Amino acid sequence: MDNQQLLRYSRQILLPEVGADGQQALLNASALLIGLGGLGSPCAMYLAASGIGHLVIADFDQVQLSNLQRQVIHHTSDIGKDKVTSAKAKMLAINPNIKITTLTQDLNANNIDKWVAICDVVLDGSDNFATRFAINQSCVMQRTPLVSAAVIRFEGQLSVFKGYKQNQPCYQCLYPRTDSNDENCVDNGIFAPVAGVLGTMQALQALKVILNLGEQLTGKLMLFDALDFSLQSIRLHKDTHCPICANVG
């Protein structure tokens, strides 16, 4: 790190749990962030500001007026632009020293593996089960930690999946029915800051996974209810019949 970097990251380096070695580990790390919506917006900004060296960001959508209430990385002047283009500009404005790769294709089982393969951690902020299952399968097969979050209405959930480990569940252990109907914000609504809370927590957990710090939230599902203002975590178990992870580990 040069003097500018030491100064930029000084408040993080000051933490004994991070230090210069930890900051260097973040700078050496690559993360794949899928979805630049309500979750991905704050998440992308914190990952960029924290100094993750290479961020691969994926979203095939364009910015719409109805996104702006919660997708805070996108501004009014970005309406009509690709979300990855809009997000990349803000991330580089925050931190010009990181590398950003943008993907506009719909990530699926046929094209996701090569991106998961080059990343140390994957963050899922997508909004449909088909994409979530494809991301999960690739992460299990390539033994990459998956930081998964979801929000709807006044509620959010968060977990870190390492389904490639013995006794550790994967995302599909939690949702064994792959034909489940999507519940999304378009139909159900979302209270804006709930996405901010969960997206920020997603970035937090990804940094902790890279640094191997503290409570990793593996095998646990954290549930946030903004109306009750309650936070609880429930234990998750590996499904011994899971088609994705039962025989991996």
Ligand SMILES: [Zn+2]
């Ligand atoms: Zn599983």
